[in-house]
Amino acid sequence: MKLQVNFILIGILIVLSGSLKAQKQVTDTLAYLKKFETNKEKYIGKPFSLLLKDLSQLQPKKTKSDINENPGSPLLNTIFRFSESDINSAHAPTIIIKWKPDNSPTTPIEFFEQEHNYRFTISERNFFEKKIVKDIVVAK
Numbered sequence: 350m351k352l353q354v355n356f357i358l359i360g361i362l363i364v365l366s367g368s369l370k371a372q373k374q375v376t377d378t379l380a381y382l383k384k385f386e387t388n389k390e391k392y393i394g395k396p397f398s399l400l401l402k403d404l405s406q407l408q409p410k411k412t413k414s415d416i417n418e419n420p421g422s423p424l425l426n427t428i429f430r431f432s433e434s435d436i437n438s439a440h441a442p443t444i445i446i447k448w449k450p451d452n453s454p455t456t457p458i459e460f461f462e463q464e465h466n467y468r469f470t471i472s473e474r475n476f477f478e479k480k481i482v483k484d485i486v487v488a489k
Contacts, residue, residue: 374406378431378442381407382487385444389485397446398478400485409444409469411436412477414458422450424458427477429469436467443488449481 385392385400392400401408409429413436417425426447434441461472 378407379487379489382431382442382444386485386487389482392482392485394449395482396478397480397482400446400482401474401478407431411467412469412473413437413462413467414455416455416459420452423452423455424448424480440489445486445488446480446482447484447486449483451481 385403392403409431410433411430412427414427415425417423426445428436429444429446430436430438430441431443432441458473458476461470461476465472
């Protein structure tokens with residue numbers, strides 16, 4: 350009997366410790382993203398990796414960049430979507446990141462977008478992490 354009680358207590362502790370570590374699920378994506386737009390001064394002029402780290406409860410699923418032919422500022426902005434819906438859907442909550450101009454090549458991101466069908470993968474994460482945020486706009 351004492352052994353059964355110990356097993357039950359250990360089971361309860363394991364379940365509770367797992368639920369305490371679990372992240373809260375985002376129920377309102379737009380409201381969650383608006384918090385980052387409201388606090389955008391924290392991210393402007395900083396690497397995008399800081400914003401990605403703070404988006405701990407919800408990571409981008411899709412991404413699409415606006416690429417310019419101007420070599421001095423080839424990457425204007427990038428749309429980050431947080432659902433699996435079509436990248437061109439007008440009804441999905443979105444963060445639009447405007448980038449500080451730099452002259453790094455856009456060929457990798459153009460390739461990744463086509464190769465990964467606009468999914469936000471490790472390759473895209475690595476490409477954008479060091480980019481400097483110029484502005485943040487949240488839209489739906």
